[in-house]
Amino acid sequence: MKLVIQRVGEASVEVEEKTIAKIGNGMLVLVGISKDDDEDIVKKLAQKVIKLRIFPDDHRDINRSVEDVGGEILAVSQFTLLADTSAGNRPGFSYAAEQNKAQKLFNFFIGELKTSGLKVETGEFGAYMKVHLVNNGPVTIIYE
Numbered sequence: 001m002k003l004v005i006q007r008v009g010e011a012s013v014e015v016e017e018k019t020i021a022k023i024g025n026g027m028l029v030l031v032g033i034s035k036d037d038d039e040d041i042v043k044k045l046a047q048k049v050i051k052l053r054i055f056p057d058d059h060r061d062i063n064r065s066v067e068d069v070g071g072e073i074l075a076v077s078q079f080t081l082l083a084d085t086s087a088g089n090r091p092g093f094s095y096a097a098e099q100n101k102a103q104k105l106f107n108f109f110i111g112e113l114k115t116s117g118l119k120v121e122t123g124e125f126g127a128y129m130k131v132h133l134v135n136n137g138p139v140t141i142i143y144e
Contacts, residue, residue: 001031001032001033001034001037001042001045001105001143001144002031002032002034002082002142002143002144003029003030003031003032003045003049003142003143003144004029004078004081004140004141005027005028005029005030005049005052005054005140005142005143006027006029006030006133006135006138006139006140007026007054007055007135007136007137007139007140008023008025008027008028008133009024009025009135009136010022010025010133010134011023011026011028011133011134012074012131012133013076013121013123013124013129013130013131014129014130014132015124015127015128015129015130020123020124021121021122021123022074022121023072023074023119023121024071025069025071025136026066026073026074026118026119027049027054027071027072027073028074028076028133029049029073029074030076031076031077031081031106031109032077032079032080032081032082032096033077033079033082033102033105033106034082034096035094035095035096035097035098035101037105038105042105042108042109042112045143046109046113046115048143049066049073049113049143050065050116050118052065052066052141053068054066054137054139054141055068055069062139066116066118067116071118072118072119073113073118073119073120073121074120074121075106075109075110075113075120075121075122075123076122076123076129077102077106077122077123077125077126079093079096079097079102080093099126103126
């Protein structure tokens with residue numbers, strides 16, 4: 001599993017010119033599910049996202065989690081995070097989970113994020129999406 005986490009002032013997802021998800025202050029989480037992932041891995045990384053301290057405290061130190069600041073989370077499935085670029089100019093995606101498994105684990109990930117009680121929005125699995133964000137900081141963290 002690979003996650004790209006961006007601290008955002010706001011973020012949204014459009015599908016076919018319609019906004020389907022929108023958050024304010026919080027995190028945009030791009031989610032790549034690999035063929036080796038399982039519910040244990042997904043659960044562990046969901047908790048890491050919730051507890052990740054990338055928000056400023058009163059002294060402007062990066063010391064607070066999305067949970068601490070009452071932020072929101074927008075999670076977007078993105079299999080291209082698993083691209084293999086080791087040979088040639090066209091990326092391969094043999095590390096990505098097949099669609100049914102990926103969708104099941106993505107939905108499980110969303111469920112785990114929701115245990116935090118925070119607002120959690122999602123893109124549309126498998127759809128062509130336009131993702132808009134205002135990166136705050138900028139702060140971008142990658143988990144694998």
